[in-house]
Amino acid sequence: xxxxxxxxxxxxERAEPLLKVHGLSxxxxxxxxxxxxxxxxxxxxxxxxVGESGSGKSTLLSLLSGRCLPxxxxxxxxxxxxxWVDLYSASEAERRTLLRTEWGFVEQNPRDGLRMAVxxxxxxxxxxxxxxxxxxxxxxxxxxxxLSQVEIDPLRIDDLPRTFxxxxxxxxxxxxxxxxxxxxxxxxxxxxGLDVSVxxxxxxxxxxxxxxxxxxxxxxxxxxxxxxxxxxxxxxxxRSRVVESGLTDQILDDPQHPxxxxxxxxxxxx
Amino acid sequence: MSAATQNRPVRDEAYxxxxxxxxxxxxxxxxxxxAVAIPGYQVPFGGREMPLPYGWxxxxxxxxxxxxxxxxVLKVIDQGADDTTxxxxxRRFFARTAGVATTERTTEATVIQTRHRTPETPLQAxxxxxxxxxxxxxxxxxxxxxxxxxxxxxxxxxxxMHVKLYEDIATFGHIATSYAYPVMVDDRYVMDxxxxxxxxxxxMDMCPALMLxxxxxxxxxxxxxxxxxxxxxxxxxxxxxxxxxxxxxxxCGSRESFLDELILDDAGTQSFVCSDTDYCAQRVIAxxxxx
Numbered sequence: 001x002x003x004x005x006x007x008x009x010x011x012x013e014r015a016e017p018l019l020k021v022h023g024l025s026x027x028x029x030x031x032x033x034x035x036x037x038x039x040x041x042x043x044x045x046x047x048x049x050v051g052e053s054g055s056g057k058s059t060l061l062s063l064l065s066g067r068c069l070p071x072x073x074x075x076x077x078x079x080x081x082x083x084w085v086d087l088y089s090a091s092e093a094e095r096r097t098l099l100r101t102e103w104g105f106v107e108q109n110p111r112d113g114l115r116m117a118v119x120x121x122x123x124x125x126x127x128x129x130x131x132x133x134x135x136x137x138x139x140x141x142x143x144x145x146x147l148s149q150v151e152i153d154p155l156r157i158d159d160l161p162r163t164f165x166x167x168x169x170x171x172x173x174x175x176x177x178x179x180x181x182x183x184x185x186x187x188x189x190x191x192x193g194l195d196v197s198v199x200x201x202x203x204x205x206x207x208x209x210x211x212x213x214x215x216x217x218x219x220x221x222x223x224x225x226x227x228x229x230x231x232x233x234x235x236x237x238x239r240s241r242v243v244e245s246g247l248t249d250q251i252l253d254d255p256q257h258p259x260x261x262x263x264x265x266x267x268x269x270x
Numbered sequence: 271m272s273a274a275t276q277n278r279p280v281r282d283e284a285y286x287x288x289x290x291x292x293x294x295x296x297x298x299x300x301x302x303x304x305a306v307a308i309p310g311y312q313v314p315f316g317g318r319e320m321p322l323p324y325g326w327x328x329x330x331x332x333x334x335x336x337x338x339x340x341x342x343v344l345k346v347i348d349q350g351a352d353d354t355t356x357x358x359x360x361r362r363f364f365a366r367t368a369g370v371a372t373t374e375r376t377t378e379a380t381v382i383q384t385r386h387r388t389p390e391t392p393l394q395a396x397x398x399x400x401x402x403x404x405x406x407x408x409x410x411x412x413x414x415x416x417x418x419x420x421x422x423x424x425x426x427x428x429x430x431m432h433v434k435l436y437e438d439i440a441t442f443g444h445i446a447t448s449y450a451y452p453v454m455v456d457d458r459y460v461m462d463x464x465x466x467x468x469x470x471x472x473x474m475d476m477c478p479a480l481m482l483x484x485x486x487x488x489x490x491x492x493x494x495x496x497x498x499x500x501x502x503x504x505x506x507x508x509x510x511x512x513x514x515x516x517x518x519x520x521x522c523g524s525r526e527s528f529l530d531e532l533i534l535d536d537a538g539t540q541s542f543v544c545s546d547t548d549y550c551a552q553r554v555i556a557x558x559x560x561x
Contacts, residue, residue: 093425122433130429136505
């Protein structure tokens, strides 16, 4: 009975969007940047943003995560306590708090997302310490737990990230973001720069974590294989605009826009 | 105080009182007022060239020059000692340019300029202590950008401070930071009591004296007003602790004071003495008086 109630609760929670984006624009020049982007993101949903270099994917991600301010448009986010916040009218302090508690941001280059001068354990513990956790043993336990969750040997907890391989650094960055139990994670090409077999493992891991933790994810990628594996829904961007959006399978198997068709057909078929 | 004021040095009239011109002193005083109003906040000021190199106490000297009055009694210490080069030079500098009385007694001084120590003798209300600071920014070790550290201070975003302490415990098994140990001032700003040994951190909490800090190279000043809460950062299961010694002072026998290690010969024979020379000397006088 309580399980049924829990399920009902969860269904109710999932019926309401987490993020409402309307008319978001930020242009650095004509068709440079992104313009007029609107969508709703639901809890536990993975949204892929694909498109060529310079199409505005990363600009959109910066706007979504509140790292830069838009020329027009807005974002409403539903917090854990059910309160809606207008991201751009919130104070910078509030945005930062969101970014290090309910949100995560996985950078393309792990060096940008990690503190390279401190150990793996300190990297994982930083968000917890920022939230006021002051017990060393608990921080240590969280570090060991998360290292094993991202398949890094827990014995390496005191090693510096620069002694890690590229794939391990990326996994450490993911652990560092997920430790605070975020509801929404932004990822900018998380598999870029990794070799194919490491990519496959990382994707496998990500897919598992996303399902297990019921994360909502906005993932930017130019790799359609990544999009197919992870994303529930896709947005195709070109020259600062969203040219097509819909379910991943639908877009990849039956692209409507000429650019989407080009994109899909340019992938090597095996 | 009367003994000290009797032998006042003669002021060199070629200099303005306390070396700096009046406009500069006013500018520094405005900065100091702001610093006192916002405990622990780093106030930028237009640092001047002083006739000695950066790193020798130019920041502290500018603050001292700005607050020094004709009837003040000045004490200058370096690592607790009154008789080291840095302390002697700065004391002579102000004796010549301001003609103020100087002393080695902590209790007689109204202004104490110090490098790296707080005197062992508890400070009194009405006294002002001026610290010479090399790097005023406690977040600098982890965040090289000044814009970013200022934002972190403004938004109370201090999670990284504990990252440093975490690293210490992970590497050494205990918090090994022994000087420039970060403190939280008045529940708001994280401050670097740089580069005092952490032994002196508890003396800053609810101290009756006014504490000023000046960094000449970085051109920042900050303050802790009297009776302000100053708490050293720590973990629940690794609480803040000060240094302890198994030895006692070889001169006065103190077991409570901060000890310096001396190597006496090539065989490595050690001896420990108080770093605070005035505290040590006063104890010796008191012991001789008893006998």
